[in-house]
Amino acid sequence: MALKKKTIPDFLKMKEEGQKVTWITSYDYLTAKYVERSGMDMILVGDSMGMVQLGYDTTFPVTMDDMIRSCQAVRRGAPNTFIVGDMPYMSYQESDEDAIANAGRFIKESGCDCVKLEGGTELIVERMRAITQAGVAAIGHIGLTPQFMAQIGGYKAQGKSAAAVAKLIDQVKKLEEAGAWAVLIEGVPTIAGKAVHDAVSIPVYGIGAGSQVDGQLIIYADMAGYYDDFTPKFVKRYAEVGKVLQDAFTAYVEEVRNGVFPEDDKHTYKISPEEAAAVEKLMEK
Numbered sequence: 001m002a003l004k005k006k007t008i009p010d011f012l013k014m015k016e017e018g019q020k021v022t023w024i025t026s027y028d029y030l031t032a033k034y035v036e037r038s039g040m041d042m043i044l045v046g047d048s049m050g051m052v053q054l055g056y057d058t059t060f061p062v063t064m065d066d067m068i069r070s071c072q073a074v075r076r077g078a079p080n081t082f083i084v085g086d087m088p089y090m091s092y093q094e095s096d097e098d099a100i101a102n103a104g105r106f107i108k109e110s111g112c113d114c115v116k117l118e119g120g121t122e123l124i125v126e127r128m129r130a131i132t133q134a135g136v137a138a139i140g141h142i143g144l145t146p147q148f149m150a151q152i153g154g155y156k157a158q159g160k161s162a163a164a165v166a167k168l169i170d171q172v173k174k175l176e177e178a179g180a181w182a183v184l185i186e187g188v189p190t191i192a193g194k195a196v197h198d199a200v201s202i203p204v205y206g207i208g209a210g211s212q213v214d215g216q217l218i219i220y221a222d223m224a225g226y227y228d229d230f231t232p233k234f235v236k237r238y239a240e241v242g243k244v245l246q247d248a249f250t251a252y253v254e255e256v257r258n259g260v261f262p263e264d265d266k267h268t269y270k271i272s273p274e275e276a277a278a279v280e281k282l283m284e285k
């Protein structure tokens with residue numbers, strides 16, 4: 001039986017009942033299909049796609065067209081899972097009009113259920129207000145926000161002092177007030193994740209923010225042992241997909257070179273003995 005896609009009211013109820021939300025990234029049809037089969041609550045089509053799937057060093061070059069194409073594939077693979085589309089760098093920063101147009105495009109063209117914006121500055125809060133007032137559901141994202149990498153000094157843990165935590169609390173409150181239905185907090189100590197969680201009534205989900213939040217997000221290629229350019233400290237590996245693929249590719253190369261693959265009685269099409277004899281004759285000519 002097909003799963004019923006969860007809605008925002010379902011997620012609010014889960015928070016009320018203390019049920020943790022499970023959330024993972026996905027960027028393509030095949031992965032999304034396996035994710036949906038696992039019973040995952042939500043998928044993020046993250047702009048991390050630029051690094052994981054397209055091989056960029058950062059998420060900066062990712063465009064709206066890249067995100068929409070990827071999200072369409074994920075929707076085809078996971079028709080019954082709540083999907084969050086990640087607004088890429090400079091697709092919402094310039095003006096409220098840009099933010100509304102691109103958020104609306106994401107929903108209309110990709111079939112995602114809501115969008116996510118990185119940052120907690122005054123400007124981002126303003127864009128959050130514009131987008132949600134235009135009728136698009138949105139999630140905020142604070143803490144370690146890769147689109148602010150230059151200002152935060154790279155992929156570094158955030159919220160490591162009382163002053164930094166106070167700033168995160170101020171940001172989460174402003175995002176809630178601007179209409180975000182949930183906020184994601186990334187790369188902070190557990191106590192900072194809890195402080196942000198306790199400061200608002202909307203769901204607060206975490207990635208590398210400890211256990212005291214309403215649910216967990218993880219990047220699928222990190223947890224599956226697929227992306228090995230680097231692995232953040234907060235990742236737990238559940239599989240070694242990269243190794244499995246590497247072994248398979250290497251074995252294939254060896255078998256083709258050694259004439260082991262293909263085996264003609266197993267890996268090819270059948271022909272009747274009469275037609276085979278006729279072909280033999282043809283070849284003799």
Ligand code: KIV
Pocket residue numbers: 025044045046047048049086184186207217219
């Ligand atoms: O793009 C992404 O996958 C993200 C997560 C790192 C939070 O935004």
